Amino acid sequence: MAAASQNISKFVQWGRKVVCVGRNYRDHCAELGNAVPTKPMLFMKPASSYLEEDSGPIVVPLGCKDLHHEVELGLVIGSQCKDIKEEDVMSSIAGYALTLDLTARDFQEEAKKKGHPWEMAKCFDTALPVSRFLSKEDISDPQNISLWCKVNGEITQNGNTSDMVFNIPHLVSYISRYFTLQPGDLVLTGTPAGVGPIKEGDIISAGLGDKITMKFNVQHRS
Ligand SMILES: O=C(O)/C=C/C(=O)CC(=O)C(=O)O
Numbered sequence: 001m002a003a004a005s006q007n008i009s010k011f012v013q014w015g016r017k018v019v020c021v022g023r024n025y026r027d028h029c030a031e032l033g034n035a036v037p038t039k040p041m042l043f044m045k046p047a048s049s050y051l052e053e054d055s056g057p058i059v060v061p062l063g064c065k066d067l068h069h070e071v072e073l074g075l076v077i078g079s080q081c082k083d084i085k086e087e088d089v090m091s092s093i094a095g096y097a098l099t100l101d102l103t104a105r106d107f108q109e110e111a112k113k114k115g116h117p118w119e120m121a122k123c124f125d126t127a128l129p130v131s132r133f134l135s136k137e138d139i140s141d142p143q144n145i146s147l148w149c150k151v152n153g154e155i156t157q158n159g160n161t162s163d164m165v166f167n168i169p170h171l172v173s174y175i176s177r178y179f180t181l182q183p184g185d186l187v188l189t190g191t192p193a194g195v196g197p198i199k200e201g202d203i204i205s206a207g208l209g210d211k212i213t214m215k216f217n218v219q220h221r222s
Pocket residue numbers: 020021022023024025028032034070101103108189190191
């Protein structure tokens with residue numbers, strides 16, 4: 001006989017979703033040969049892909065031959081957002097983080113050709129290096145701040161959040177029509193041009209204006 005069922009909410013944690021926006025900078029759409037979308041393009045990463053600075057290296061996923069960095073502004077959600085109006089979005093944001101949306105580009109290309117989902121390319125362990133938390137007061141204008149990435153000291157990405165196709169209020173409002181955002185969820189807002197390969201032995205550094213920098217080593221999976 002089946003055991004008496006219990007409410008699943010006792011066993012799983014609600015929240016800490018990572019919702020990612022793709023193709024949100026025209027120059028990045030152009031470099032990968034993609035059309036600029038007419039509405040936000042969304043995918044997710046699991047919380048298990050987080051990698052905090054000083055907690056270990058980026059680990060290249062098994063079989064990946066073309067791992068790419070994508071520097072992105074992260075929005076830390078502070079209060080529940082469901083069907084939130086654009087004008088209310090900024091008051092629902094608790095703060096920010098600098099992030100890397102690491103992407104196994106070879107896995108992604110294969111998935112795109114077959115019409116398959118992107119999880120293998122985007123969701124592996126260490127696929128989301130993330131900085132320390134920045135409070136709202138730390139960034140006066142999140143829609144006009146530079147973000148850069150360097151590989152072994154050479155600049156590869158140098159963009160500004162003012163170039164987003166869809167701005168922060170629109171993104172969060174749009175997402176909240178489909179997924180309820182909870183305190184502690186993170187929204188990645190897309191990457192500017194200059195994405196490129198990283199490999200074992202590389203040192204990846206990234207920065208958000210003059211507010212924060214972060215650095216990670218890359219290691220092959222043993
Ligand atoms: O469509 C592609 O080839 C690749 C898209 C991405 O990886 C999208 C992003 O993650 C982004 O634009 O930040």
